[in-house]
Amino acid sequence: LGWLKKLGALLHKLAALFLSARMVVGPSKPPTASKGAASAEQVREHSRGQVVAGPAPPPTSGAGQVRRGVIGPVPRPPGGTAGIAFTEVHQSKAAASAGGKAKEKDPTAADTVAVTNCRRGELPPSGWSSKWNEATRQAALVGAIEAAQMHVVYALRPRSDVFQESVGSTALQQAELDKLLRLHVSGKTKVPKQRSQEVVSWLLDEGASLEAICADTEFGIRAAAAAVLAGLGEGAGAKAAALLGSEDWRCRGTAAEALGRLGKAAAAHGAELA
DSSP, X not given: OHHHHHHHHHHHXXXXXXXXXXXXXXXXXXXXXXXXXXXXXXXXXXXXXXXEEEOOOOOBOSSSOBOOSSOSOOOOOTTOOOOOOOOOOOOOHHHHHHHSOOOOOOTTSOOHHHHHHHHTTOXXXXXXXXXXXXXXXXXXXXXXXXXXXXXHHHHHSOSSHHHXXXXXXXXXXXXXXXXXXXXXXXXXXXXXXXXXXXXHHHHHHHTOOXXXXXXXXXXXXXXXXXXXXXXXXTTHHHHHHHHTTOSOHHHHHHHHHHHHHHGGGGGGGHHHHO
């Protein structure tokens, strides 16, 4: 019986220690003056670890677990400690759609997707002549010429006048032709030399000015123009001789250099050189 009394006393002490210990999940409940009366407590919120005074916690469900009805930070009480609280901002779908309306596409602007495809060597899609505006046609043609995609160039600008009229082909201005000719003569394009030479021949047929490229202010461009002029075939000598009558001394010098490159083939134009 003695050992039973000792065991009972030990169990009594353990029960007293267990009841005295408070193991609560979440903020502890403050003592209340009367049943149902609201009281203030210290509530930790998202404010750089600061502890600020807040209202009483909402009703709990279960063993001390706090359930909140709204997702977000604990509301800051008036007159509380200053701090930068974490705040979630939600925008309604109506406000987002009203403030983020896409700009209407300009019907006169060029279609950048079509231009990029032509520059990469893709043929224009079926019905392009009726779907593309003038700006798209011109930009696509310029892009194909710059990239030396001649199969695309011939599709956009056929050789036949009848086909040009049927597809509504656009003609480039003189300044644009001369600019493209200078680009390919300079060798600054990242295209093979053979393809670049085909572009130069096409531009000259379209009306690009040989005189303008031979009279360029940059010496390297003039030297490249002399090589191009000398490589024009049977008519190279006659074209170079014609440029000897230019009023620009740079053009005359380039034409004379081209005749010098022709060698014996330039003998027939010796009178023009004299």
